[in-house]
Amino acid sequence: MNNYLISSRRKKTIIGFLICLIIGSFILNIMIGSSGMSFMEVIETILMKRVGTMNHTIVWNIRLPIGLMAIVVGSSLAIGGLQMQTVLRNSMASPYTLGISSAASFGAGLGIILGVKIFPGFDNLIVPINAFIATMIAAFILYGVSNKEGISRNTIVLFGMALSFMFSALTASLQYIASEQALKSFMFWSFGDLSKTNWNKLGISALVFLVVYILFLKDAWKLTALSLGDTKARALGVEVSKIRRKTIVLVAFLAATCISFVGTIGFIGLVAPHIARLLVGEDQRFLLPISALIGGFILSLASIVSKVIIPGVLLPIGIVTSLIGIPFFIALIFRKGDRI
Amino acid sequence: MIEIKDLNFSYGSKIVLKDLNINLKSGITGIVGPNAAGKSTLMKCIYGMNKYNGSIEIKGKDLAGMDRSEKNRILGYLPQEETYIPRLTVIETVLLGNMENLSYKLSKDEIDQAYRVLSYLDLEDLDDRYLIELSGGQRQMVYIAQTLIKNPEIILMDEPTNNLDIKRQIEFCKMLRTLNLEKDISIVVILHDLNMATKYCDNILVMNNRGNIYDYGDKNIITCDLMKDVYGVDVDIIEHKGDKIIVHV
Numbered sequence: 001m002n003n004y005l006i007s008s009r010r011k012k013t014i015i016g017f018l019i020c021l022i023i024g025s026f027i028l029n030i031m032i033g034s035s036g037m038s039f040m041e042v043i044e045t046i047l048m049k050r051v052g053t054m055n056h057t058i059v060w061n062i063r064l065p066i067g068l069m070a071i072v073v074g075s076s077l078a079i080g081g082l083q084m085q086t087v088l089r090n091s092m093a094s095p096y097t098l099g100i101s102s103a104a105s106f107g108a109g110l111g112i113i114l115g116v117k118i119f120p121g122f123d124n125l126i127v128p129i130n131a132f133i134a135t136m137i138a139a140f141i142l143y144g145v146s147n148k149e150g151i152s153r154n155t156i157v158l159f160g161m162a163l164s165f166m167f168s169a170l171t172a173s174l175q176y177i178a179s180e181q182a183l184k185s186f187m188f189w190s191f192g193d194l195s196k197t198n199w200n201k202l203g204i205s206a207l208v209f210l211v212v213y214i215l216f217l218k219d220a221w222k223l224t225a226l227s228l229g230d231t232k233a234r235a236l237g238v239e240v241s242k243i244r245r246k247t248i249v250l251v252a253f254l255a256a257t258c259i260s261f262v263g264t265i266g267f268i269g270l271v272a273p274h275i276a277r278l279l280v281g282e283d284q285r286f287l288l289p290i291s292a293l294i295g296g297f298i299l300s301l302a303s304i305v306s307k308v309i310i311p312g313v314l315l316p317i318g319i320v321t322s323l324i325g326i327p328f329f330i331a332l333i334f335r336k337g338d339r340i
Numbered sequence: 341m342i343e344i345k346d347l348n349f350s351y352g353s354k355i356v357l358k359d360l361n362i363n364l365k366s367g368i369t370g371i372v373g374p375n376a377a378g379k380s381t382l383m384k385c386i387y388g389m390n391k392y393n394g395s396i397e398i399k400g401k402d403l404a405g406m407d408r409s410e411k412n413r414i415l416g417y418l419p420q421e422e423t424y425i426p427r428l429t430v431i432e433t434v435l436l437g438n439m440e441n442l443s444y445k446l447s448k449d450e451i452d453q454a455y456r457v458l459s460y461l462d463l464e465d466l467d468d469r470y471l472i473e474l475s476g477g478q479r480q481m482v483y484i485a486q487t488l489i490k491n492p493e494i495i496l497m498d499e500p501t502n503n504l505d506i507k508r509q510i511e512f513c514k515m516l517r518t519l520n521l522e523k524d525i526s527i528v529v530i531l532h533d534l535n536m537a538t539k540y541c542d543n544i545l546v547m548n549n550r551g552n553i554y555d556y557g558d559k560n561i562i563t564c565d566l567m568k569d570v571y572g573v574d575v576d577i578i579e580h581k582g583d584k585i586i587v588h589v
Contacts, residue, residue, distance in 0.1 A: 002455060002467070003431070003467050004455075004468070005451070007429070089424065217444075221436070221439045221444075224428070224436060225436050225439055227426035227427075228422070228433070229424065231419040231422070232419055232422070232483075234389055235387065235389070235419050236440075236486075237408060237439060237440045238439070278427075281429060281432065281470065282426045282428050283428070283432050285444065
């Protein structure tokens with residue numbers, strides 16, 4: 001057996017190990033809460049052996065969708081961050097780079113503070129729909145800019161920063177005129193929170209993740225080639241501008257879906273791809289699933305920590321991921337030989 | 341082998357290549373000239389990466405009329421190495437050379453083919469090493485292997501000896517000759533070291549800084565007058581065992 005096959009086998013083992021970790025953290029996440037449950041109680045409830053009990057209601061209506069949402073959102077943010085880092089060749093890129101989160105905040109702010117509906121109808125979903133539409137508007141502006149001939153990735157990053165500042169300024173204006181109550185609601189939204197998850201939101205998020213994941217997987221070789229640089233990738237036959245535009249729109253779509261349902265959850269999209277890259281390198285056929293699994297595991301773990309850090313209080317998960325992410329972020333900045 | 345007629349190329353209003361006409365012969369061709377003479381731009385035009393005016397024929401076929409797979413079958417292109425070195429292993433990098441034909445789940449044949457190329461270049465022992473762990477010379481050899489996997493008839497190389505010490509430069513140039521003789525691959529290579537060009541290239545294309553060709557021919561075209569006209573430097577040219585050695589005075 002040659003080294004390539006041995007290395008592939010090792011990467012598959014890592015995937016298997018991460019799947020086990022995710023299952024473990026998922027079960028633990030369901031066990032922990034204001035009313036604790038044993039491992040067996042959780043398993044039996046999931047297997048529909050305790051229908052009609054209080055535990056059944058708690059697990060099926062609250063903890064199961066939240067536990068699964070943590071995995072789906074964590075995986076989505078991780079692959080979004082991975083592909084932003086890949087197409088922009090910037091290790092500090094995340095799914096929120098290029099003004100995506102600022103646009104979402106502005107959209108949510110319009111709904112929460114001014115009660116504006118960008119899309120009429122769906123009164124209960126003003127905030128997620130606004131956040132989604134604002135994000136997609138930002139994404140299509142970016143698409144238009146990156147479609148210009150000869151545009152470099154640095155120009156795209158700078159334009160994204162300009163968009164980000166513009167939406168931040170607009171959001172700050174909204175906050176300035178907001179009532180105290182609206183401001184409080186907006187602040188809570190911006191923390192990032194899984195507690196409002198239900199099966200519908202989970203279903204939509206999972207479907208979007210799956211579609212985007214498959215599309216990325218189809219481009220796995222091209223995305224891997226991009227890691228060699230634009231010119232080398234072009235020399236190998238990759239249509240660099242085309243795949244960059246396509247990837248930016250897919251990441252925006254993925255991030256918009258996550259943000260609109262759970263708010264802004266930072267650092268997963270930055271951290272998970274880096275850990276995955278250290279484990280398996282840049283071959284996207286392995287890097288993509290492993291990033292997704294690490295992202296899902298980290299957010300699942302953060303969901304557990306958010307319940308236990310202050311007993312009886314459920315901290316917004318966005319705060320927990322930021323607290324965990326900051327030390328890693330600092331280590332990343334000072335890591336010798338890392339790309340910037 | 342590569343026939344260029346009335347080639348013009350500009351970046352916006354800046355003219356880079358102006359009315360180029362040349363027929364590059366097979367063998368090893370060195371492209372030399374001062375910085376910003378348009379050497380890399382010319383190479384990108386020949387590979388079809390730059391939209392140009394004029395015509396380029398590769399082995400009698402119009403480049404503009406070739407589809408990508410046909411072009412990729414005939415031509416290989418080794419651009420300058422970028423500053424960022426990805427976390428890819430040697431074997432993964434070589435496999436990428438065949439990217440357009442690779443299946444998602446690699447077949448045994450696809451893997452074996454990459455190993456055969458590595459073995460040909462004596463790189464087999466480095467197969468699972470990351471590129472970042474290799475020396476500049478070893479990395480260039482890996483990129484050559486990446487190009488060779490498609491069995492091209494012509495390989496274009498943009499300053500492949502940059503960042504190599506003298507020993508690695510010599511080894512690299514000898515390897516180009518081996519490829520030319522054993523695999524019948526013609527090579528067009530941009531070089532800055534004129535002594536290397538005169539020693540290892542069959543023909544030399546000298547470009548001036550006006551986006552045009554100053555001269556084309558064997559090593560005898562390199563003269564003191566040429567060096568003065570093209571580079572603006574005074575040199576002596578010494579003959580040593582049949583080789584020309586250019587010495588700055």
